[in-house]
Amino acid sequence: MSGAPIAPAVTHPPAPALPLPADWRDFFALTKPRVMSLVIFTGLCGLLAAPGHINPVLGFTTVLCIAVAAGGAAALNQWWEADIDALMKRTRERPIPAGRMDRTNARDFGVALSAAAVLVMGLAVGWLAAAILAVSVIYYALVYTVWLKPRTPQNIVIGGGAGAFPPMIGWVAVTGQITLMPVLLFLIIFCWTPPHFWALALFVQTDYAKAGIPMLPVVAGAAATRRQILLYSLVLAPLTLLPWWIGGTGALYGWVAAGLSGLFVALAFRVGLRQAGPDDAMKPEKQLFAYSVLYLFALFAALVADHLMLAR
Amino acid sequence: MSDPLPPIRPDSDPLAERARIIRERNRMLALVLVGFVVLFFAITLVKVKF
Numbered sequence: 001m002s003g004a005p006i007a008p009a010v011t012h013p014p015a016p017a018l019p020l021p022a023d024w025r026d027f028f029a030l031t032k033p034r035v036m037s038l039v040i041f042t043g044l045c046g047l048l049a050a051p052g053h054i055n056p057v058l059g060f061t062t063v064l065c066i067a068v069a070a071g072g073a074a075a076l077n078q079w080w081e082a083d084i085d086a087l088m089k090r091t092r093e094r095p096i097p098a099g100r101m102d103r104t105n106a107r108d109f110g111v112a113l114s115a116a117a118v119l120v121m122g123l124a125v126g127w128l129a130a131a132i133l134a135v136s137v138i139y140y141a142l143v144y145t146v147w148l149k150p151r152t153p154q155n156i157v158i159g160g161g162a163g164a165f166p167p168m169i170g171w172v173a174v175t176g177q178i179t180l181m182p183v184l185l186f187l188i189i190f191c192w193t194p195p196h197f198w199a200l201a202l203f204v205q206t207d208y209a210k211a212g213i214p215m216l217p218v219v220a221g222a223a224a225t226r227r228q229i230l231l232y233s234l235v236l237a238p239l240t241l242l243p244w245w246i247g248g249t250g251a252l253y254g255w256v257a258a259g260l261s262g263l264f265v266a267l268a269f270r271v272g273l274r275q276a277g278p279d280d281a282m283k284p285e286k287q288l289f290a291y292s293v294l295y296l297f298a299l300f301a302a303l304v305a306d307h308l309m310l311a312r
Numbered sequence: 313m314s315d316p317l318p319p320i321r322p323d324s325d326p327l328a329e330r331a332r333i334i335r336e337r338n339r340m341l342a343l344v345l346v347g348f349v350v351l352f353f354a355i356t357l358v359k360v361k362f
Contacts, residue, residue, distance in 0.1 A: 020326070058355070124359070
C-alpha cells in the first residue's frame with residue numbers, strides 16, 4: 001500500500017430530471033381533431049346551405065371559430081375527465097392521462113380557445129352566432145361533461161345537443177336569424193347522436209363499465225340499448241325528410257335523405273332485433289356505427305348540393 | 313387523433329430534447345400568431361368595405 005491517501009471518489013448527485021414539456025402535438029390532440037372534422041363539416045354545410053350570401057373571409061372565420069371553439073370544449077372535456085380517461089384503453093394515451101401534459105395547462109388552453117373563438121365570432125360575424133357558439137361550448141363542457149355524463153344513462157341524448165349546434169351556427173352566421181331550417185338541422189344531429197354513440201357503446205361497453213360511466217348498455221343492458229337505437233333511428237328517418245317537406249330544400253336532398261335514412265333504419269333494425277352472445281363479433285353494431293358517420297357526411301353534403309343546384 | 317409523437321432516442325440528451333420541443337412549440341405559436349394577424353387584417357378590410 002502506498003503512503004499517499006486516496007481521495008474518496010466524488011459522486012455528483014444526478015441532475016434533477018426536468019419533465020419534458022408538452023409537445024405542440026399534445027395540444028393539438030387535446031382538441032380531438034377527428035371529432036372536430038365532423039363539426040367543421042356540418043358547420044360548413046349549414047353555412048353553405050343557408051339562403052343569402054356571406055363574404056368568403058367571414059365564412060372562413062365562422063368555420064374557424066366553430067372549429068376552435070369545438071377544440072376548446074374538447075380540451076375542457078379532457079381536463080375534466082383525465083381520471084376516467086386513464087382507466088379506458090381507448091383514451092389512456094391522451095396527453096393528460098399519459099403524463100405528457102399538466103392538467104391545468106389543458107384547462108387554460110381550453111378556456112383560451114373557447115373565449116377567443118366566441119369573441120372573434122361576435123366581432124367579425126355577429127353576436128347571435130357568437131351566443132349560440134358560447135352556448136354550445138358551455139353545453140358540452142358543463143352540461144354534458146360535468147353534469148350529465150357521470151350521472152345519467154341518457155347522457156348521450158341530451159349531450160348530443162352540443163354536437164348539433166354547428167350547422168345552426170353556420171346558418172345563423174349567414175342569415176342573422178334562427179328559423180325552422182336551422183332548428184331542423186339541429187334536431188337531425190340531435191336524433192342521430194344516440195344511435196351513433198350507443199352502437200359504439202355496445203362494442204366497447206367493457207371499457208365504459210371499467211370507468212364507471214353510466215352508458216346505457218352498462219346500466220340498462222344491451223337489449224334496452226338496442227331498442228333505443230331502433231327508436232331513435234325511426235324518429236331520425238322522417239325528421240331528415242322534413243326540410244324537403246317544408247320546402248326548405250329541393251327533391252335532390254329529399255331523395256338522397258330517403259335513401260340514406262332507409263339504409264340507416266335497415267341497419268338499426270338488424271341491431272335492434274338481435275341478441276348478441278358473449279363472444280359475438282358485434283358486426284352489425286360496428287357496421288351501424290361506421291355507416292352512421294358516412295350517413296351524416298352524405299346527408300349534409302346532399303343538403304349543400306341541393307342548395308347549389310336550386311341557386312343556379 | 314394526432315400524429316404519434318416522434319420517438320425519443322434512448323441516447324438523446326434530455327436537455328437537448330427539452331430544448332427541441334420548446335423550439336418546435338415556439339415555432340407553432342409564431343405560425344398561429346401570424347395566421348391571426350393575417351385573418352384580422354382580412355376581416356378588417358371586409359368590415360371597412362361594408
